[in-house]
Amino acid sequence: MPTPIDPQVIAAIRGAHDILCISHVKPDGDAVGSLLGTGWLLRRLGKDPTLALQDGVPDEHQVLPGAADILSAVQPAYARDVVERAFDLVICLDASSPDRMGTAYNPARHRTAPLLVIDHHITNTRFGDLNWVAPTCAATCQMVAYLADALGVALTGELAECLLTGLVTDTLCFRTSNTDAEVLETAMRLMRGGANLAAITQQTVNRRPFSLIKLWSLILPTIHLEEGVIWATAEQTLFDLAGYPMNDISLSSFLVTADEADMSAVLVEKADEISGAPVVECSFRAKPGFDVAQLAFAFGGGGHPPASGCTLPGTLAEVEPQVIPALQAARRAQAAARATAQRAAGQPLLEAGSPDAEDQDADKQDANGGVI
Structure with a gap:
């Protein structure tokens, strides 16, 4: 136990x-x-x-x-x-x-x-x-x-x-x-x-509705990859076009499988259920050896090192410039610390997308505040 x-x-x-x-x-x-x-x-x-x-x-x-x-x-x-x-x-x-x-x-x-x-x-x-x-x-x-x-x-x-x-x-x-x-x-x-x-x-994990697959097709053109971080963004209108409800879109785990990425993010803008003001639900994923939980916690969310999320007030235009640079900075710091530890142990350095970078946590609604 x-x-x-x-x-x-x-x-x-x-x-x-x-x-x-x-x-x-x-x-x-x-x-x-x-x-x-x-x-x-x-x-x-x-x-x-x-x-x-x-x-x-x-x-x-x-x-x-x-x-x-x-x-x-x-x-x-x-x-x-x-x-x-x-x-x-x-x-x-x-x-x-x-x-x-x-x-x-x-x-x-x-x-x-x-x-x-x-x-x-x-x-x-x-x-x-x-x-x-x-x-x-x-x-x-x-x-x-x-x-x-x-x-x-x-x-x-x-x-x-x-x-x-x-x-x-x-x-x-x-x-x-x-x-x-x-x-x-x-x-x-x-x-x-x-x-x-x-x-x-x-x-559970082997099924998804057609409307979700259609939503993915609308979101994937927004993807970016910079400094080992891959991310995508979505607005409410895309959900309406796809006919998919505003809940788990199961995409961040797919994005982090990119060979060149160590971390992924999916940012979804929606209206707050109480105030109606815009908020952005952020979903993060990380490959083994990297940690997105502390960043999510710093933004008021939480989760696990390989899978976490948070919800931030504001529009995508306001939140994306806050979150992505912070994610990239966290990735740089963790990659440097990882390289230092590997050198100290006499191990070869593992680059992003190495065979040891396996799939991460389940496509799921995180228990800490983000659509993931």
Whole structure:
């Protein structure tokens, strides 16, 4: 197990009955999988969990067992059964900062219950009353598997299917640099428990709608490559032309596969959901040996070293000149530090696009504020 589970976490779960489980806005596979998995885990312990997501479950995850029971903001019962209801415990999964919980967490009503944060993002701000943060885990679903072990719950049936979904989506089907033996061992146990890897992969990472492919064709003419950074930009009008909703466009992982690039960015201008003012959602990717998490964190977002994001106020014309030079400067500094370390170790220098530069994190909605 990468990190021990605080006994207080176990005690909080065992001591609660009415439990609200939530995850981040614009949920990805790990958010939905860990949320549903925790729900199945709690039911096996005799608890009464309520599962909620501000933005609801994406289409590709609607087939997961229990997905239909997740409450979202568009449902009439959401205010009564989530926002205005008191609970014994609130569990927040896969979110690195409090703003990512959205309206599913109501401080005025829910603050009387302890907030337990379970997350694997290195940029997590430890905003809960109890925080179990394990950046060495490839997915929050991996953490929930360890939680099930600690609580004596078998990794079988619906629980296994939901947790393997999060592992598959957050590792791009076990191809990211944080896919270690622990990840594969966890996946093996979930498969032995009945989860179908082939079916999950086909339902998630191996499918995309035609409207998304059409959107890519509209965005790709905007790409630039300078100083080891490749990036593209998009405005709302392109989404309208393609008929694709304003959510994950799954492009930054594709861009970073360019041989000449070490980092990628996709900048999407949209209107803020509350004020209507222009904002730009930024998605970053990095090849092994490079880190985009700290830059995202500096801009108010977060994520992982190979995959992160943020949202900045302003138009593309205002944000692009801020973000791209900062990304290029970070890449230069990291490349220099990497070269120094390689020389000190007597290793050959690895250029951008070397065979060691493998694909990065899953095409997903980052849990920290960017369309990625």
